[in-house]
Amino acid sequence: PSSTNVRVRIRDRIMNFDVSYNFAIKNVHFFAGSIQLLSSSYWSIEDSKFSFSSDMFDREGNSAYYGTNVTFRNVIFEFINEAYPWLSQRTMYPTFENVLFRYNDWFADSARYVVPGRNCKGNRLDPDFKRGDDIWRYVTIENSYTAGIFAGFGSLVEYLRLENLYDGCDCSGIQRNGSSTLYSTTRYTWIINAPGLNGMRFDSAAGGNHGDIYNVVSIGNHRGFRLKGDYHDVYHVTAYDNNGHDISLPEIKFWGLDVESKDHLGNWNSNLYNSIAEESLQCTSRLCRPGGIKPWTDTVEIDGQTLTWQHFSNLETSGIWFGGSMSADPKFEMINPWVQNQALSDELLTESFGKVPWDYRKQSYDFRPKKGSYLIDSGVVIPGVNNGEDVDNSIVKAKPGWGYLENIDLNEEDCTLFNHPNLYSGQNRKYVGDAPDIGAYEYGDSVYWIPGYRYPHPSVPIPNDNAPDVPIDHSLVWNYPYKKDYSNTEATVTVSGPGVSRTEVYQYPYNVHFQAFEPGGTYN
Numbered sequence: 001p002s003s004t005n006v007r008v009r010i011r012d013r014i015m016n017f018d019v020s021y022n023f024a025i026k027n028v029h030f031f032a033g034s035i036q037l038l039s040s041s042y043w044s045i046e047d048s049k050f051s052f053s054s055d056m057f058d059r060e061g062n063s064a065y066y067g068t069n070v071t072f073r074n075v076i077f078e079f080i081n082e083a084y085p086w087l088s089q090r091t092m093y094p095t096f097e098n099v100l101f102r103y104n105d106w107f108a109d110s111a112r113y114v115v116p117g118r119n120c121k122g123n124r125l126d127p128d129f130k131r132g133d134d135i136w137r138y139v140t141i142e143n144s145y146t147a148g149i150f151a152g153f154g155s156l157v158e159y160l161r162l163e164n165l166y167d168g169c170d171c172s173g174i175q176r177n178g179s180s181t182l183y184s185t186t187r188y189t190w191i192i193n194a195p196g197l198n199g200m201r202f203d204s205a206a207g208g209n210h211g212d213i214y215n216v217v218s219i220g221n222h223r224g225f226r227l228k229g230d231y232h233d234v235y236h237v238t239a240y241d242n243n244g245h246d247i248s249l250p251e252i253k254f255w256g257l258d259v260e261s262k263d264h265l266g267n268w269n270s271n272l273y274n275s276i277a278e279e280s281l282q283c284t285s286r287l288c289r290p291g292g293i294k295p296w297t298d299t300v301e302i303d304g305q306t307l308t309w310q311h312f313s314n315l316e317t318s319g320i321w322f323g324g325s326m327s328a329d330p331k332f333e334m335i336n337p338w339v340q341n342q343a344l345s346d347e348l349l350t351e352s353f354g355k356v357p358w359d360y361r362k363q364s365y366d367f368r369p370k371k372g373s374y375l376i377d378s379g380v381v382i383p384g385v386n387n388g389e390d391v392d393n394s395i396v397k398a399k400p401g402w403g404y405l406e407n408i409d410l411n412e413e414d415c416t417l418f419n420h421p422n423l424y425s426g427q428n429r430k431y432v433g434d435a436p437d438i439g440a441y442e443y444g445d446s447v448y449w450i451p452g453y454r455y456p457h458p459s460v461p462i463p464n465d466n467a468p469d470v471p472i473d474h475s476l477v478w479n480y481p482y483k484k485d486y487s488n489t490e491a492t493v494t495v496s497g498p499g500v501s502r503t504e505v506y507q508y509p510y511n512v513h514f515q516a517f518e519p520g521g522t523y524n
Contacts, residue, residue: 011033012033012034012054012058012060013033013034013035013036013060014030014033014034014035015030015035015036016035016036016037016038017035017036017037017038017040017043018037018038018039018040019038019039019040020037020040020043021040021041021042021043022041022042022043023042023043024043024044024045024046025043025044025045025046025048026045026046026047026048027046027047027048028045028048028049029048029049029051030048030049030050030051030053031051031052032051032052032053033052033053034050034053034054034060034061034062034063034083035050035062035063036060036062036063036064036065037063037064037065037067037070038064038065038066038067039065039066039067040064040066040067040070041067041068041069041070042068042069042070043067043069043070043071044070044071044072044073045071045072045073045075046071046072046073046074046075047073047074047075048074048075048076049075049076049077049078050062050075050076050077050078050080050085051076051078051079051080052079052080053077053080053083053085054080054081054082054083055081055082056081056082058082059082059083060083061080061083061084061085061086061087062077062080062083062084062085062086062087063084063086063087063088063089064087064088064089064091065088065089065090065091066089066090066091067090067091067092068091068092068093068132069092069093070088070091070093070094070095071094071095071097072086072095072096072097072099073095073097073098073099073484074097074098074099074482075098075099075100076099076100076101076102077099077100077101077102077104078100078101078102078103078104079103079104080104080105081104081105081106081107082105082107082110083112084112084113084114084115085101085104085112085114085146086114086115086116087115087117088115088116088117088119089115089117089118090117090118090119091116091119091132092119092120092121092132093119093132093133093134093135094116094119094132094134094135094152095134095135095137096114096134096135096136096137096139097135097137097138097139098137098138098139098453098454098482099138099139099140099453100139100140100142100453101114101139101140101141101142101144101146102140102141102142102143102144103143103144104144104145104146105144105145105146105167106145107145108145108167108168108169109167109168109169110145110146110167110169111146111147111167111169111170111171112146112147112167113146113147113148113149113150113171113175114141114148114149114150115149115150116134116150116151116152116155117150117152118152118153119131119132119133119134119152119153119154120132120152120153124179131153131154132152132153132154133152133153133154133155133156133420134151134152134153134154134155134156135155135156136149136151136155136156136157136158136160137156137158137159137160137423138159138451138452138453138454138482139159139160139161139452139453140160140161140162140163140451140452140453141161141162141163141165142161142162142163142164142165143163143164144164144165144166144167145165145166145167146165146167147165147167147169147171147172147173147175147197148162148165148172148173148174148175148191148194148197149162149173149174149175150175150176151174151175151176151180151184152180153179153180153182154180154182154183154184154419155176155180155184155185156184156185156419156420157174157184157185157186157187157189158185158186158187158188158189158423158451159188159189159449159450159451159452160174160186160189160190160451160452161189161190161192161451161452161453162174162189162190162191162192162194162199163190163191163192163193163194164192164193164194165193165194165197166194166195166196167194167196167197168196168197169196169197171197171198172197172198172199172200172201172203172226173191173194173197173198173199173200173218173221174186174189174191174199174200174201175198175201175203176201176202176203176208176211177203177204177208178202178203178204178205178206178207178208178229178259179204179208180208181202181204181207181208181209181210181211181229181232182208182209182210182211183210183211183419184211184212184419185211185212185213185419185420186200186211186212186213186214186216187212187213187214187215187216188215188216188449188451189215189216189217189451190216190217190365190451190452191216191217191218191219191221192217192218192219192220192221192338193219193220193221193338193340193343194220194221194222195220195221195222195243196222197221197222198221198222198223198226199218199219199221199222199223199224199225199226199239199242200213200216200218200224200225200226200227201223201225201226201227201228202226202227202228202229202232203226203228204228204253205253205255206253206254206255206259206262207228207229207230207252207253207254207255207266208228208229209229209230209231209232209254209257210231210232210233210419211227211229211232211233211419212232212233212418212419212420213225213227213232213233213234213235213237214233214234214235214236214237214382214385214428215235215236215237215440215441215449216236216237216238216440217237217238217239217367217440218237218238218239218242218246219238219239219240219241219242219337219338219340220241220242220338220340220343221242221243222242222243222244223242223243223244223245223246223248224237224239224240224242224245224246224247224248224277225237225239225245225246225247225248226245226248226250227247227248227249227250227267227270228250228252228253228254228266228267229253229254229266229267229270230254230257230264230266230267230268230269230270231257231269231270232249232267232270232271233270233271234247234249234270234271234272234273234275235271235272235273235274235275235382235385235386236273236274236275236379236385236386236436236438236439236440237275237276237439237440238275238276238330238367238439238440238441239275239276239277239278240276240277240278240279240323240329240330240331241278241331241339241340242278242279242280244280245280245281245282246276246277246278246279246280246281247272247275247277247280247281247282247283248280248281248282248283249266249267249270249272249282249283249284249285249288250266250267250282250284251265251266251267251268251284252266253266254266254267265284266284267283267284267285268284268285268286268296269285269286270285271285271287272285272287272288272318272320273287273318273319273320273379273380273382274318274319274320274379274380274382274386274436274437274438274439275319275320275321275438275439276321276323276330276375276438276439276440277320277321277322277323277324278323278324278329278330279323279324280324281310281320281322281324283309283320284296287318288309288314288315288318288320289309290314290317297309300314302314308325310322310324310325311325312325312326316378317380318380319378319379319380319436319438320438321333321374321375321378321438321439330375330439333369333370333373333374333375334366334367334368334369334370334373334375334439335366335367335368335369335370335471336364336366336462336463337364337365337366337367338363338364338365338367339363341357342358342361342363343363359468360466360467360468362464362467364462364463364464364467365450365460365462366462366463366477367439367440367441368441368442368443368445368448369437369438369439369441369443370443371443371473373443374438375437375438375439375443376433376437376443377431377433377434377435377436377437378435378437378438379431379435379436379437379438380435380436381431381435381436382436384418384428385428386428386429386430386431386436386442387430387431388426388428388429388430388431389428390422390425390426390427390428391418391420391421391422391428424486424509429442429445429447432444432445445512446510446512446514447509447510447511447512448462448477448511448512449509450462450477450479450511452479453482454479454480454481454482455481455482456481456482457481458478458479458480458481458491459478459479459481460477460478460479461476461477461478462476462477462478463476470517471517472516472517472518472519473516473517474515474516474517475512475513475514475515476493476495476512476513476515477511477512477513478491478493478511479511480508480509480511486508486509489507489508490505490506490507490508491505491506491508491511492504492505492506493505493506493513495513495515495523495524496523496524497517497518497521497522497523497524498517498518498521498522498523499517499518499521500515500517500518500523502515
């Protein structure tokens with residue numbers, strides 16, 4: 001503030017809209033107060049910021065009730081306490097694109113999600129039921145005492161980054177109850193260091209069905225993936241350094257597709273392929289228990305031997321790497337991944353090891369398999385996910401409500417329904433080499449997806465700025481700045497140092513610059 005820039009807090013609620021349509025709000029800083037919209041549709045808030053929207057005894061949070069087609073684009077929510085950063089109810093088709101939530105809530109057990117709740121019309125058993133899918137794209141929630149997102153009906157979550165969420169509630173980084181699990185998609189996402197939360201959970205007393213998950217990293221959490229229900233497709237997920245289950249596809253809490261009877265065992269029809277679980281794997285899929293029938297047994301017969309279903313020889317046919325069966329750590333199979341111990345405080349590290357083991361504390365996020373790893377070319381082909389084919393949009397169609405089975409398309413043979421189309425042609429990359437790799441990333445790919453909020457400048461360099469001890473045969477990776485339209489977007493990369501003077505131009509989304517370095521050299 002200055003003599004020409006006066007800032008005055010007027011009231012707890014800064015702005016109200018009631019029965020308003022077709023408007024946009026841009027370049028506004030909503031400071032020390034909240035907004036509310038009632039029965040309003042076709043509106044957007046862009047290039048704006050919300051700071052200190054609520055606090056103790058001032059819990060009028062940011063919210064919307066009823067309406068359709070609402071959009072937050074390139075927006076920041078920060079320093080918001082004692083209320084949800086954003087809560088909407090009965091609002092159809094909400095979109096969060098390039099949104100940053102940071103430094104929110106100060107108290108434990110609040111379970112303050114970002115919530116677009118009940119984004120539907122009609123009863124789920126009504127043939128005229130209609131859902132208004134919520135979209136989350138390039139969203140970061142970080143450094144907060146909150147949970148993550150409580151995704152709504154038919155949600156598409158892609159390029160979401162959740163990191164350093166410290167609440168300890170019975171909640172999750174990505175939470176979906178039974179009805180919102182149905183026909184949802186989660187892809188290209190990191191869930192990192194939420195030690196009191198499930199990384200991702202399909203929940204409810206009666207678990208949902210037909211959730212798509214692929215290319216997701218869930219590490220350093222209470223659980224990695226806790227997926228109740230059945231008929232889920234889970235491909236290319238990476239889970240390690242979690243306190244409980246890395247991947248859990250349990251039999252509990254599934255009431256059948258009609259949601260009428262508890263006499264069902266869950267996840268028999270779910271798919272799990274090309275995935276990494278470090279220490280704890282719970283799986284009742286027919287892929288994990290081949291040859292069995294419900295109720296399944298804990299052993300399988302392979303080449304005349306009776307083996308536990310968790311044995312390497314059983315799981316390798318589905319591209320499942322389970323460290324617990326081999327006393328192996330998946331971090332040693334990757335180039336330079338995030339490490340839970342490195343996220344601990346100096347005090348805890350000194351107490352455990354006598355000193356801080358690292359001189360350079362900044363984490364790296366390179367989850368690609370390292371050269372020579374078993375993970376390379378050890379997966380299986382999943383059409384539409386890792387073979388370079390685009391999703392056929394004709395099969396991405398409106399589907400009935402949870403429990404309404406008339407005309408439902410189960411596609412029971414491989415359950416690959418593709419609940420949402422690709423963001424752009426080629427989004428789901430073709431594997432490199434003889435077969436797909438295991439885990440969320442592909443060795444040698446020229447695109448390295450980086451989720452989360454995109455700044456006005458290039459960000460998330462891999463390796464980090466000033467990183468020491470970089471392998472001499474390596475690559476440089478970056479995230480592009482945010483743009484509404486990436487058509488004709490280029491990145492010019494110049495590398496200089498001992499033995500190297502090179503400039504290359506890359507077309508979006510390509511963001512991997514392969515480069516060999518000399519030992520002991522310093523490069524810019």
